[in-house]
Amino acid sequence: MSIRHRPLLSSALGLALGLGSLQVTATDELRLDDSAREALGVTIYNDDLALVRDRRRVELDAGENRIAWRNVSAEIRPQTALLSTPEDGALRLLEQNFDYDLLTPESLLQKYVGREVEVVRTNAAGERTRERARVLAANGGVVLRYSDRIETAVIGHLVYPDVPADLRDQPTLVLHLETADAGERTLELSYLSGGLSWQADYVAELDPEQGDHMTLNAWVTLDNRSGVAYRDARIQLVAGALNQVREQVMALPVMRAERMMADSAIPKREQLDAYHLYTLPRRTDLLNHQTKQVALFTAEAIPVERLLVVSGRPVGARNGDGWSTQPVRTTLSFTNDTAGPNMPLPRGVIRVYAQDSAGHAQFVGEDAIDHTPTDQRITLTLGESFDVTARRRQTDLEHIGDDGTVELGFELELANAREAATTVEVRERISGDWQMLEETTQHIKAAADLAVWHLEVPAKGRITLSWRVRIER
Structure with missing residues (x-):
């Protein structure tokens, strides 16, 4: 029924x-x-x-x-x-x-402004005396009127006849x-x-042999600062950004995950309008001022790509200012498909661990992801390379005609202090209608404003990329 x-x-x-x-x-x-x-x-x-x-x-x-x-x-x-x-x-x-x-000592005293209380004092012999007084004020202290005087401090303690109904x-x-x-x-x-929130926290462990696969464990981190505890509650989580009319979201600790999570602990997921709803499989207690973590999923043997990336500043018509150091970012990317988690990933932080020679897990970086549907590529920036460095300079600027067309020349030098050769991806943003005139290595036009080169830098060696581009305004 x-x-x-x-x-x-x-x-x-x-x-x-x-x-x-x-x-x-x-x-x-x-x-x-x-x-x-x-x-x-x-x-x-x-x-x-x-x-x-x-x-x-x-x-x-x-x-x-x-x-x-x-x-x-x-x-x-x-x-x-x-x-x-x-x-x-x-x-x-x-x-x-x-x-x-x-009800607090302060709020109770405030409610008794203008009313009488008893002041109880105890002497050294343990004898008690009682005296009535009217509370005149309770702002940053107390002001009491006795029958024959006014005092601004309480020697002893106050006794109230009852608790006001509005406390x-x-x-x-x-x-x-x-x-x-x-x-x-x-x-x-x-x-x-308000006062209740959740986020996804992910722990990725790179394969210790080749580092080209990883295990990804996802946790739901719940935080309760609402002033009350929720005991034996059915907890559901909604992933997605709701529109709210605003009349006026803390870095949380994360626990290392075990490699396997019990199937019975995995929340049930379903579509809810434009959002995703996760229902925790068991009722739980969510106490006030408590952070609780619940397993979301685990996925093993996810193929990953490790890549070093140099991103140049947007190219415009300006004179060269000599060599400038460019950061070489270490990245890790994977696809959220059947070879990976293959489920919508809530917004959160992915923390990546790799094993050292003794088999101990070491933290190698983290990055935040937004709500990510299936079949999307995720790229994490973990940090900057220590032993692969880059510097870049503008070598030429030539104005062609009176319509604002220019030709620009650039050089990028990569140095590799490693014992093995390594591949670096160079990414250059070029605004306007552009055409590559000369280059020492063939580029890929990855987007309307993006040229990409993949360069093999020899072990203990250097390589220089040069290019000349015409930009029409």
Whole structure:
């Protein structure tokens, strides 16, 4: 039998809809704690946003009910709250208020400004004396008026007769409901909250023999700073950038992954509109101020390409300024296809490890990736080469005619201090309508504004690439 949810009228924070003064006192309030919970689900998005679905069982009276739904997120967006019931039965939401003024020694003292408290003192003999005083102020300290004096410091401690009704020990959403029938009912409260986020963290281990394959382990890193704990919760994750109306996402530690992850630990993935939804296979506790990691997937024997890359600055018409050092970047690339992970990769950081001669894993670099669909090539920049260096200079500038056409000449020198020859990819951005006139090595026109050369640099040797290009404006 299908369950039919009946949404209730939702209101903004503290707004009463068509209602005068509610005839409900604080003594009529029903406290609804976590012990009444039947189910809890949390869907976490990438940009400090989560959807919380909290289902609890409650005994309602006929007529008006005032329910204190305790332990909601301290980062709740109250205007997004939606109350529904999976059962038949007419309910009407009259008002909702988010009480986030929490009970602390400071807040309690503030609430007693203008009211009387007792000051209790204990002498060296253990004897206690009590004296009444009125709190005049509590700004950066306390000002007390006794019957015969005013003091600005407390010698002893303060005793309060009670806790004001508008102070809560937990973030609480107070709901005013009206129902025609008394009895037990299941209510589900859904709301958006900040303070919850997730990211993907990847650990890549290069094959120790040839270094041309790698194992990629992916972890989901959850972070809870919402002010409350989510216990025994069904956690779901959405990968993709949602559009949010902004009325006003921390580097996380990552654990080394084991080479294999249990199949039962892998989240289930499905398409959700334009996004991807990952459902963790087991309920879990996500405590406040906790970072938790959950295995996402593992993929082995992924073919990778290691390449050194030199990227020149965009070519324009300017005079040469002598030799300038160019960084030689170390890169690693792979394709997200059937030979690789072959699944949409959430945005995150890939950290790469390689083994030294003793078989110990050593960190060799990291790079961030964006949300990446299948069949796409991923290139990671891991750092700069130590023993392969490059320098570049402009050798010529000649203006051709009066239409802005120029001819430019360049040289790039590569030096290799390694014991073995190595291949370097040289990438030059050339703006405008250009034509290569001369070159010592044949280029590839990789894009409309990109010329690419692949050069073999001999061991303990050097090689020079020269080219001349005509650019029409």
